Amino acid sequence: MQSKRKKKLSKDQLTAMVFLLPSIIFIIVFVYGFISWTGYISLSNYNTIVPDFSFAGLKNYLYLFNDFRFRADLRNTLFFTILFIAVVILLGLVLSILLDQKTKGESIFRNIFLFPMALSFIVTGVVWQWLLHPSTGFNKFFNLFGIQPKWYTDTTILAGFKWGSIEFGLPAAIIAVVIAAVWQMTGFSLAMYLAGLRGIGDELREAARMDGATEFQVYMKVVLPLLLPITMSVVIIMAHISLKIFDLIYAMTGSGANFVTDVPGLYMFETTFRGNYYANGAAIAIIMLLLVAIFIVPYLWNSRKGDN
Amino acid sequence: MASIRISSFIKYALLIIVSLLFLTPIYVIIVTSLKPIQEVSIDQMWALPTALDFSSYKLAFDSLAPNLLNSFYLVIPATLLSALLGAMNGYILSKWKFRGSDALFTFILFGMFIPYQSILIPLIQFLRTIELYNTIPGLILVHVVYGLPITTLMFRNFYASIPDELIESAQIDGANFLGIFRHIIIPLSITGFVVVAIWQFTNIWNEFLFAVTITTGTKQPVMVALQNLSGSQIVQWNVQMAGALLAALPTLLVYIFLGKYFVRGLLAGSVKG
Numbered sequence: 001m002q003s004k005r006k007k008k009l010s011k012d013q014l015t016a017m018v019f020l021l022p023s024i025i026f027i028i029v030f031v032y033g034f035i036s037w038t039g040y041i042s043l044s045n046y047n048t049i050v051p052d053f054s055f056a057g058l059k060n061y062l063y064l065f066n067d068f069r070f071r072a073d074l075r076n077t078l079f080f081t082i083l084f085i086a087v088v089i090l091l092g093l094v095l096s097i098l099l100d101q102k103t104k105g106e107s108i109f110r111n112i113f114l115f116p117m118a119l120s121f122i123v124t125g126v127v128w129q130w131l132l133h134p135s136t137g138f139n140k141f142f143n144l145f146g147i148q149p150k151w152y153t154d155t156t157i158l159a160g161f162k163w164g165s166i167e168f169g170l171p172a173a174i175i176a177v178v179i180a181a182v183w184q185m186t187g188f189s190l191a192m193y194l195a196g197l198r199g200i201g202d203e204l205r206e207a208a209r210m211d212g213a214t215e216f217q218v219y220m221k222v223v224l225p226l227l228l229p230i231t232m233s234v235v236i237i238m239a240h241i242s243l244k245i246f247d248l249i250y251a252m253t254g255s256g257a258n259f260v261t262d263v264p265g266l267y268m269f270e271t272t273f274r275g276n277y278y279a280n281g282a283a284i285a286i287i288m289l290l291l292v293a294i295f296i297v298p299y300l301w302n303s304r305k306g307d308n
Numbered sequence: 309m310a311s312i313r314i315s316s317f318i319k320y321a322l323l324i325i326v327s328l329l330f331l332t333p334i335y336v337i338i339v340t341s342l343k344p345i346q347e348v349s350i351d352q353m354w355a356l357p358t359a360l361d362f363s364s365y366k367l368a369f370d371s372l373a374p375n376l377l378n379s380f381y382l383v384i385p386a387t388l389l390s391a392l393l394g395a396m397n398g399y400i401l402s403k404w405k406f407r408g409s410d411a412l413f414t415f416i417l418f419g420m421f422i423p424y425q426s427i428l429i430p431l432i433q434f435l436r437t438i439e440l441y442n443t444i445p446g447l448i449l450v451h452v453v454y455g456l457p458i459t460t461l462m463f464r465n466f467y468a469s470i471p472d473e474l475i476e477s478a479q480i481d482g483a484n485f486l487g488i489f490r491h492i493i494i495p496l497s498i499t500g501f502v503v504v505a506i507w508q509f510t511n512i513w514n515e516f517l518f519a520v521t522i523t524t525g526t527k528q529p530v531m532v533a534l535q536n537l538s539g540s541q542i543v544q545w546n547v548q549m550a551g552a553l554l555a556a557l558p559t560l561l562v563y564i565f566l567g568k569y570f571v572r573g574l575l576a577g578s579v580k581g
Binding site: 012013022114127128130187233243286288289 | 428
């Protein structure tokens with residue numbers, strides 16, 4: 001079938017291409033065309049409500065890298081991403097292993113861990129804003145032990161050191177946002193790992209047990225290495241979500257005092273649509289795209305190679 | 309034996325503790341939304357309402373109803389259209405491969421991962437030009453276009469499990485490209501349509517960035533309205549929680565009744581090109 005097709009295009013194949021064409025045009029214009037146009041704006045002087053496409057060189061980018069707020073954004077994104085991915089992976093993995101061991105009520109537990117995935121980041125943000133409000137919510141419990149976390153209103157930078165104009169370290173306020181994001185997204189890694197565990201045949205584990213491996217060793221030596229590709233996928237997907245996160249932060253905390261919970265997505269939105277600084281907004285957007293592309297392009301490349 | 313007991317005890321204890329933590333927000337939402345205004349205070353946040361009071365639902369519904377309607381006008385056509393286009397693309401890219409079609413697929417797939425901020429400014433200028441800015445049809449167009457990569461991916465993976473021989477024998481019987489799609493592929497892919505439709509429904513319903521930048525005022529979908537509701541200081545917490553629950557209800561119901569397909573959608577959305 002393949003070889004016959006390669007010789008000359010049949011009528012059916014031409015039809016197929018015609019039907020694919022509209023989608024391709026959409027993608028070319030809406031994805032690649034618009035990205036190019038954003039890139040062009042980011043190099044212009046379009047920083048008012050009146051379009052001004054005169055060439056500005058890298059001025060907008062240089063501005064950002066000297067900007068206190070943008071530096072804080074990059075710091076926040078880095079620490080948010082690391083913390084968020086680490087907890088989502090660990091929690092998802094532990095829960096999936098617990099559920100995988102002939103657990104009674106497995107489907108009930110699974111449904112509980114997964115349901116936040118059906119919600120929007122806005123709903124999550126609205127609810128967790130209240131739960132982690134410094135004077136309400138979980139603090140009622142913490143107060144019993146005499147501690148009073150300030151959550152997202154905290155401006156402390158943990159383990160920080162001065163780096164340029166910003167304090168470089170983990171902003172304590174980010175932890176609150178990570179908790180909300182973990183609540184929402186753990187179901188994803190759980191579902192991925194559970195599917196992976198079900199895909200690993202029992203024979204393999206049985207064989208390891210026969211060789212005298214303890215249950216713990218079976219997981220460490222046999223199961224976890226086999227789950228590595230799944231971990232890779234989860235890391236990539238969570239990284240691209242966290243690098244472009246916007247709605248959760250917008251609904252939950254805003255940029256915070258001293259921009260401790262600010263992220264590029266929020267900065268881009270406010271700069272562009274509240275301040276009409278289109279060129280600056282475009283430059284932030286292009287930097288976000290590059291950050292995501294660093295992860296995604298090699299991943300897409302690899303999954304294509306695996307395909308062939 | 310004893311050691312197994314203990315570990316199984318630890319297992320259930322852990323699962324139950326984490327479950328309770330995961331359910332806490334739901335408890336707070338429901339409890340708060342059912343309280344009359346004078347009981348909504350910081351001190352009584354965790355307490356059950358003394359009497360059920362549905363007035364917060366009425367208030368939340370009154371202010372969100374037009375936006376809920378907008379969301380339905382948006383999500384239904386956008387879901388159907390993107391599922392259809394995705395099915396056609398997936399069918400072509402899995403069963404009618406041509407030279408470079410795999411590369412083309414990767415080229416399309418990249419659109420799934422871009423931060424939408426990177427296309428937002430030109431998109432809005434474009435929508436203004438074609439006079440679809442601040443309209444529901446404009447938002448439908450946006451969701452259909454940016455849904456193409458994921459729906460194409462999901463259907464392509466789904467169709468990979470349909471044997472090529474089926475297509476070949478249909479060709480021998482004289483069926484053409486469209487005939488095969490209509491009479492063989494679509495009937496075989498009902499599950500695929502359900503999975504993709506649930507995925508798109510959930511994502512479009514929950515989407516915020518496009519909604520908040522492309523629409524204003526009376527054209528806003530429910531998530532923007534919910535955010536506005538909670539952003540204003542006057543609104544009481546019980547009304548906000550009732551609003552959050554109302555806005556989340558459609559996707560929660562989908563999850564409760566079609567959970568199996570919902571999870572399949574999640575897994576299918578995780579690439580593997």
